Amino acid sequence: MNKLLFAGLLLALPLSLAAAPQSVNVPLPAPSATPSAAPTAAPTAAAAFAQLDPAQQRQRRSDYAAWRALPEGERERIRQAAARFAALPADQQQRLRAQFQAQDQAFREGWRLGPQLGAEFPKLHGLFGFVPPQQRDAVLAVLRQLSPSQLAQLALVAQRTPPQERDSVRSAFLTVPAAERDTWLKRQAGQ
Incomplete structure (x- = not known):
């Protein structure tokens, strides 16, 4: 669909x-x-x-x-x-x-995050679908700062990340300063 x-x-x-x-x-x-x-x-x-x-x-x-x-x-x-x-x-x-x-249901729930994140949520779900409750607001704040191209790159990173590495990749992404996110995303996405 x-x-x-x-x-x-x-x-x-x-x-x-x-x-x-x-x-x-x-x-x-x-x-x-x-x-x-x-x-x-x-x-x-x-x-x-x-x-x-x-x-x-x-x-x-x-x-x-x-x-x-x-x-x-x-x-x-x-x-x-x-x-x-x-x-x-x-x-x-x-x-x-x-x-x-x-x-x-995970697809439907992703749309509660709004149009921009909802469109990418099925692809981001692996990295961000099970964030501990105490980190949720901080994670959403970072995700909402991303441009559409950055979200697409992050979706690619999420899809390529094996389940056993998701927590460490998510933590690494969240610690990257905003000015360095493009470089980090490109490197992680292999671009």
């Missing part, structure tokens, strides 16, 4: 699936409400949240935290994709949802 198709689907899900929160696997943006609509919208959202079972509430909180962690530029890209997705016919939306849900 085309990466862009899945990217568009995932990026559109936060807004288009608001009516079916149980099936949402991506962060939901805060709704933009007019001041006059805010008093009636908040109790409705709170009531809907209260109706969810504890696992669904945890998922929603996790989705929202992932959404808030994204840079604003990536959130805007997601909003635009959601608008395009919402404009599709209902049968096409459903077909895209089904295709996305049929994908491996």
Whole structure:
């Protein structure tokens, strides 16, 4: 399946699936409400949240935290994709949802990192899919600093790294100063 198709689907899900929160696997943006609509919208959202079972509430909180962690530029890209997705016919939306849900969970979860990292996450998963929780924020900060070409090089490094060397390669990468990352990536990727 085309990466862009899945990217568009995932990026559109936060807004288009608001009516079916149980099936949402991506962060939901805060709704933009007019001041006059805010008093009636908040109790409705709170009531809907209260109706969810504890696992669904945890998922929603996790989705929202992932959404808030994204840079604003990536959130805007997601909003635009959601608008395009919402404009599709209902049968096409459903077909895209089904295709996305049929994908491996690791693939789907990678898109929670946003459009830029989500596109490369299946390739980066070997090095960064199992980062200790205490390192997660630092790792994401470094990954979000990378250019698309650097991410592509890092994906190549990740794919070529044997499982027994992943921790040491990841640690080495994270210690490289930003000014030296291009050189390190090129050397590791054999370019």
